[in-house]
Amino acid sequence: xxxxxxxxxxxxxxxxxxxxxxxxxxxxxxxxxxxxxxxxxxxxxxxxxxxxxxxxxxxxxxxxxxxxxxxxxxxxxxxxxxxxxxxxxxxxxxxxxxxxxxxxxxxxxxxxxxxxxxx
Amino acid sequence: xxxxxxxxxxxxxxxxxxxxxxxxxxxxxxxxxxxxxxxxxxxxxxxxxxxxxxxxxxxxxxxxxxxxxxxxxxxxxxxxxxxxxxxxxxxxxxxxxxxxxxxxxxxxxxxxxxxxxxx
DNA sequence: TGTATATTTGCACCATGATGCAACTATAGC
DNA sequence: GCTATAGTTGCATCATGGTGCAAATATACA
Numbered sequence: 404x405x406x407x408x409x410x411x412x413x414x415x416x417x418x419x420x421x422x423x424x425x426x427x428x429x430x431x432x433x434x435x436x437x438x439x440x441x442x443x444x445x446x447x448x449x450x451x452x453x454x455x456x457x458x459x460x461x462x463x464x465x466x467x468x469x470x471x472x473x474x475x476x477x478x479x480x481x482x483x484x485x486x487x488x489x490x491x492x493x494x495x496x497x498x499x500x501x502x503x504x505x506x507x508x509x510x511x512x513x514x515x516x517x518x519x520x521x522x
Numbered sequence: 523x524x525x526x527x528x529x530x531x532x533x534x535x536x537x538x539x540x541x542x543x544x545x546x547x548x549x550x551x552x553x554x555x556x557x558x559x560x561x562x563x564x565x566x567x568x569x570x571x572x573x574x575x576x577x578x579x580x581x582x583x584x585x586x587x588x589x590x591x592x593x594x595x596x597x598x599x600x601x602x603x604x605x606x607x608x609x610x611x612x613x614x615x616x617x618x619x620x621x622x623x624x625x626x627x628x629x630x631x632x633x634x635x636x637x638x639x640x641x
Numbered sequence: 642t643g644t645a646t647a648t649t650t651g652c653a654c655c656a657t658g659a660t661g662c663a664a665c666t667a668t669a670g671c
Numbered sequence: 672g673c674t675a676t677a678g679t680t681g682c683a684t685c686a687t688g689g690t691g692c693a694a695a696t697a698t699a700c701a
Binding site: 448449450460461464465468480482483484485 | 676677678679680
């Protein structure tokens with residue numbers, strides 16, 4: 404369950420930190436699908452996209468739907484096939500928006516002597 | 523298990539798409555911790571950080587360690603306490619690096635008529 | 642050395658999500 | 672309408688990871 408804590412992040416941050424997007428990017432199969440759509444660089448059917456990884460077609464279908472819901476890819480139906488497209492530019496723009504929000508939310512403060520702790 | 527598919531992403535992308543970072547940002551507790559460290563804006567102990575959310579102190583300790591391993595926060599031990607610091611600037615920089623890699627990897631191509639498919 | 646505080650780690654439990662298979666729906670062509 | 676192809680969805684299974692509790696470790700101080 405994705406529970407949001409009260410006052411978890413500054414408003415601007417909270418608006419752009421989309422858990423769905425990060426969850427998608429944290430798993431290898433969706434990541435592979437994003438790369439696959441990128442290298443094909445053209446509307447790609449579920450069957451074509453499935454060549455990216457050794458998983459069942461239904462798994463690919465589900466992941467693509469998840470990516471669509473997360474706003475990372477777009478879908479268009481043509482007859483009996485559905486063609487997916489990824490906009491790396493759009494995804495990059497979203498990451499930059501988050502970066503902007505991060506820098507804006509909390510002014511940096513110099514710390515005296517940050518020493519790494521061995522793990 | 524985080525399995526990396528062969529040729530999952532262009533080299534430049536693969537180098538910056540860190541699953542550990544995205545996994546951390548996809549869960550509310552680590553996100554709340556990042557925000558907590560940001561608003562305090564100074565080295566923060568585990569006990570202080572734990573005020574961010576209604577979870578056991580051990581959970582906070584584990585999440586902070588995970589964030590440290592993911593390179594998102596830094597830790598320094600002072601006596602019996604460990605003080606954590608987050609650099610929003612550094613995190614923002616990493617996101618921008620990913621954005622750059624995304625834009626560089628696959629030249630955009632215009633699609634004819636991207637129509638959303640109802641879910 | 643003994644005690645108190647701060648943090649980490651072992652362990653068990655539970656919710657979530659990824660997966661494969663089979664059944665189902667949608668569409669095209671006969 | 673019937674059949675074939677493309678994709679989605681239901682269901683069961685399994686791995687992962689978040690969580691709390693208790694025990695262990697690290698350090699300071701008496």
